[in-house]
Amino acid sequence: MDKDLNQMSQKELEALKADIDQALASLESRRRTEARVAAESAAREHGFSLDELLEMGKARGSRTAKKNPPRYRNPENPTETWTGRGRKPGWIKEALEQGRPLSDLEI
Template identity: 55%
Template sequence: MNLDLESMSREDLLALRKDVERAIETVDDRRRAEARAAAEKAARDHGYSLEDVVGSAKKAPSGKKNPPKYRNPEDARQTWSGRGRKPGWIKDALASGRSLDDFAI
């Protein structure tokens, strides 16, 4: 596509700029839709739906969050479930000789 910008009126150039900005804003959405359509076709060609191949796009959060077992007495916002890496305030307290029982909720 070769546009002769020099021969276009100001109104035509402004309309073109608006169209270009709209196209730029939607390019990712359009490409994503094209990719999804291609993936759906490939799945259909093999006798499956896209959801059969990749599962549901939206999964409900499990809602299972481990409740805190320990709380920092100096900052009640800092808690730890006892699982995973120990937070710095727990490491520091243990290094200074305190027990985990001192922080139990």
């Protein structure tokens, strides 16, 4: 392909760009298909289907995504809660400075 880009019109350059974008999308699609076929083959060699392995990963990830439930609530603003982990919110610090025990703020 011996084209002098400097000699091409804007319309020709835009058409060339569209062709290149289409070729890149097609290449990516082929590469994904090849990768999936290779992954399915590797899974079969070990006695699994690729879908089984992917489901195992989803189940494992969902266990680690659990949030800690809140353990403390601000009595002046019940929408403010704290799990007891990480930095203490300002309302917890203020209550402790006022001499209130942390147990007074438990849910």
